[in-house]
Amino acid sequence: MSERAAIMAVGATPARREIIYRHSVLVRVTHWVNVLCLAMLLMSGLKLFNIHPALYWGNYGYPGVPTVLAIDGMLDQETGQPVGITRIGDHNFITTGILGVTYDSDGRPRRGAFPLWATLGSGLALARDWHFLMAWLFVINGTIYLLAGLISGHFRRDLAPAAAQLAPRHILSDIWNHLRLRRARGEAAKSYNLLQKLTYLVVIFVLLPGMVLTGLTMSPAVTALFPFLFDLFGGRQSARTIHFITANLLVIFVMVHIVEVMLSGVINLMRSMITGRYAIRPERAS
Amino acid sequence: MSRIIISRRGLLVAGAASIGSAMLTGCDPLFDEASMRPLLDFGQLMSLRAHRLLLAAQPLVREYTLADISPDFPPNGTERPDSDSYFDLVSSQFADWRLKVDGMVNRELSLSLDSIKQLPSRTQVTQHSCDEGWSAIGQWTGVPLAHLLQMAGLAPQARYIVFHCLDELEEGSFYYESIDLFDAFHPQTILAYGMNGEALPVQHGAPLRLRVERQIGYKNAKYVTRIEAVDALGPIAGGKGGFWEDRGYQWYAGL
Numbered sequence: 001m002s003e004r005a006a007i008m009a010v011g012a013t014p015a016r017r018e019i020i021y022r023h024s025v026l027v028r029v030t031h032w033v034n035v036l037c038l039a040m041l042l043m044s045g046l047k048l049f050n051i052h053p054a055l056y057w058g059n060y061g062y063p064g065v066p067t068v069l070a071i072d073g074m075l076d077q078e079t080g081q082p083v084g085i086t087r088i089g090d091h092n093f094i095t096t097g098i099l100g101v102t103y104d105s106d107g108r109p110r111r112g113a114f115p116l117w118a119t120l121g122s123g124l125a126l127a128r129d130w131h132f133l134m135a136w137l138f139v140i141n142g143t144i145y146l147l148a149g150l151i152s153g154h155f156r157r158d159l160a161p162a163a164a165q166l167a168p169r170h171i172l173s174d175i176w177n178h179l180r181l182r183r184a185r186g187e188a189a190k191s192y193n194l195l196q197k198l199t200y201l202v203v204i205f206v207l208l209p210g211m212v213l214t215g216l217t218m219s220p221a222v223t224a225l226f227p228f229l230f231d232l233f234g235g236r237q238s239a240r241t242i243h244f245i246t247a248n249l250l251v252i253f254v255m256v257h258i259v260e261v262m263l264s265g266v267i268n269l270m271r272s273m274i275t276g277r278y279a280i281r282p283e284r285a286s
Numbered sequence: 287m288s289r290i291i292i293s294r295r296g297l298l299v300a301g302a303a304s305i306g307s308a309m310l311t312g313c314d315p316l317f318d319e320a321s322m323r324p325l326l327d328f329g330q331l332m333s334l335r336a337h338r339l340l341l342a343a344q345p346l347v348r349e350y351t352l353a354d355i356s357p358d359f360p361p362n363g364t365e366r367p368d369s370d371s372y373f374d375l376v377s378s379q380f381a382d383w384r385l386k387v388d389g390m391v392n393r394e395l396s397l398s399l400d401s402i403k404q405l406p407s408r409t410q411v412t413q414h415s416c417d418e419g420w421s422a423i424g425q426w427t428g429v430p431l432a433h434l435l436q437m438a439g440l441a442p443q444a445r446y447i448v449f450h451c452l453d454e455l456e457e458g459s460f461y462y463e464s465i466d467l468f469d470a471f472h473p474q475t476i477l478a479y480g481m482n483g484e485a486l487p488v489q490h491g492a493p494l495r496l497r498v499e500r501q502i503g504y505k506n507a508k509y510v511t512r513i514e515a516v517d518a519l520g521p522i523a524g525g526k527g528g529f530w531e532d533r534g535y536q537w538y539a540g541l
Contacts, residue, residue, distance in 0.1 A: 052419035059413065060356040062420040124417060125534040126326075132541060133329030220347060220415050221337045221500045221540030227348040236413060236421050 020190060022278035027154070030145040031273055037138035038250065040130060041211075043120035045247060046113075047127035053113035055244055059235035068241050073101040073111035082109040139212060146204075158192065159201055165194040183264050186283035203253055207246055214243035334538040338468060346474055347499045350411040350423055355482060359414070359422040361489040362503045363461065364453035372452055372509075380493040385477075389448070389514035392439030399479065399493050405429045408476050416503035417539065426497050427480030432471045434513065440467075444515035448522060449496050452509040455529055463507035464519055464527040464537070465498055474499045477510060501539045504530045 023031075054061070054070040061067075070087040084100025086093045097103060102115035110116065121127030149155045164170060174194045177184075184193060192200070216222045217229040217239035233239035261269045272278035375383050380399045387395035408430050415421040431447070447470045451461035469475055476497050479486050486492045491508025498505050505528070519525060524532025531537045 048419065052416075054420075059350070059354065060422050062356075062358065062360045062422055064358055065356075123534070125530075125536065128417065128536065129326040129329060132333055133326055136329055136332050218415070219337075219541040220413070220502060221341060224345045224347040224500050225340050230348060236415065240419060 017282065018280040019277050020280060021276050022272045023276045024152070024154070025276065026145070026148045026152075028273055028276060030141050030148075033137065033141045034145075037134050037141060038254070040120060040134045041138060042247060042251065043118060044127045044131040044134065047119035047121045048124070048131060049244065050113045050119060051124050051127075055241040056237040057234065057241060058237055059230070061237035061240075069244070071095070071099045071113035073109075073113075082111070135212075135215060142208060142212075159197050159204075161194055161197050162191075165197070170194065181263055183281070185281045189280045199253065203250070207250055207253070210246045211243060211250070214239040214246065218243070330536055330538060333541055337538075337540045341468075341500070344472055347412055350413070352411065352425065354423050355411060355425055356422040359424050359482075359490070360416075360420065362416060362506070363508065364455050365489040367453040367509055369452070369454070375452075376488060376492070383493055383511070385494060385510070386512040387434055387438045387515075388512065389516050390441035390444035391435075391515050392441060393437070395434070395438050397434075402429055402477070402494070403479060406433055408473070409480075410474055410476070410497075410499070412474070412497070412499050414503060414506070417535075418503075425480075425482050426476060426478040427483075428476035428478035428494070428497065430473060431475045431477055431496075431513075432473070434477065435470060435515070438515075440515055443517045446516050446519055446527070448514040448516055448519070448527075449507040449510045450512035450514065451507050452511050459523070459529060459532075461507060461509070461529045462523060463496065463505055463529070464516075464522075465501075465505065469498050469500065472498075472500065477513075502541075503539075504528070504535065505539050 053072065054063070055068045056062075056065050057068050067087060068089065071084070072087070073082060073084050075081065076083045082096065082101040083094060084096040084098065084102070086095040086099050098115075099113060101109050101111055104110055104116070119127070121130050149159075165174075171194060177193070178195055183189070213229065214233055216226070217233050218236060223229055223236075229239070230236065233242055268279050383399055385395070385397045385399075385402060387397070406429065407427055409425065409427040411423065411425045413421055413423050435447070444467070446464045446466050448464045449462060451463075453461050455461050465475070474497070477494050478491075478497050479494050481487060481490055486495060491510070494510045495508040496506050496510055516522065519527040519537075523529075526532045527537045528535070
């Protein structure tokens with residue numbers, strides 16, 4: 001990034017605060033469109049999950065087939081109290097209040113895998129409508145981002161790890177700096193560190209395309225043309241399970257991403273993703 | 287005519303406020319509004335057009351082996367039509383049952399179950415995917431719809447094939463479904479009278495059900511008794527082309 005970074009303004013003050021142009025307009029627009037898409041895809045997706053809150057492995061799956069994950073709400077046989085149960089493999093976990101049974105604002109228990117406030121679409125038909133509409137926007141937005149990133153050299157320049165970053169000592173110091181929540185300053189702050197690069201690469205080239213492909217595997221029309229999708233993911237129900245797991249990994253990524261933004265300067269980072277301008281903290285005087 | 291001028295800042299504030307209030311109530315009040323319908327319909331149209339483009343060569347869905355058939359197969363919708371007339375049909379082994387083919391056709395047909403079984407047949411082991419998320423694998427034997435339509439001879443203005451069913455999934459509303467000619471003439475679109483090597487069970491739509499393999503569960507109408515060729519879906523029942531479609535579900539259900 002540094003080679004192309006236009007220095008927008010150099011503070012004349014002794015603080016030596018340097019403002020660089022960090023994100024191109026294309027990255028900024030596609031980032032925020034993506035935020036909208038992922039939020040609405042997640043919420044409508046949770047609604048779709050709630051309709052049939054069980055995941056299976058293989059080609060088929062329906063009530064009675066062993067589940068990989070199942071979330072249910074039921075009444076305790078002895079006390080008559082509502083209990084939320086999350087079943088992972090053969091293990092049951094009581095998740096009352098979080099999954100299976102949640103409480104509305106009046107404190108009334110409500111049966112349902114994920115709480116109503118986390119879902120979008122009052123019913124299956126509407127949740128499907130939203131999910132597929134936002135999937136289109138997500139795919140179009142993502143395609144523009146990928147093409148632009150390839151053509152402009154954004155991926156090669158900003159996301160591909162530099163040779164020096166892959167040295168074992170550098171990797172260890174990167175991890176150490178992360179654990180100490182120590183933020184880069186000066187020249188080092190002008191490019192992503194190795195852990196950032198690897199995370200973004202996994203999200204951009206593995207998790208997000210994986211969401212699209214596992215989603216397409218659930219379409220009987222798409223798999224008529226691309227039956228190898230069944231083989232790639234191990235069947236329609238496996239694809240649905242991987243779709244769910246990958247969505248969870250993306251939620252974890254977004255949570256870490258937001259925490260990192262909080263820790264590294266919300267205003268500076270939000271500005272850089274809205275206007276493109278990012279302030280570099282000067283090197284510590286040594 | 288009044289003109290409303292909205293400043294960009296005003297729009298942002300209004301948008302943020304409405305998103306904020308929607309977040310408190312699970313988003314539905316904002317997004318369920320009829321004003322969103324054109325946008326959602328546009329999304330449906332994109333999926334239909336894209337799929338029609340991708341499937342122009344009419345590829346077949348994957349067919350499985352007998353060993354892949356799932357141990358069970360949950361029935362969609364009605365599991366046993368409640369009427370006296372259906373009771374009589376079952377108890378007489380569908381001897382008096384007839385399939386009517388009418389509407390925009392050159393020759394109306396009225397076929398007994400036995401005569402349908404004499405027609406060319408196709409057997410396929412395919413995956414059935416419900417829009418709820420579950421799926422099962424079963425073997426279906428039946429007559430290709432294309433063969434019936436060729437027997438009847440479609441009039442040039444016919445654009446859709448409507449399947450009228452014997453079951454009332456809701457009091458007073460008989461189940462029905464519709465597909466267009468793109469799906470109607472697909473080789474795997476059959477009217478099945480056999481399932482997993484036996485006669486089609488009542489819970490799966492005896493004596494005859496539709497299999498439209500590139501679309502999901504509810505398009506596969508059961509208890510089919512009449513096939514009608516039409517030029518438009520508007521005049522039929524709720525006008526949206528199917529029992530579930532009349533209740534807000536997507537007419538094109540290839541995804």
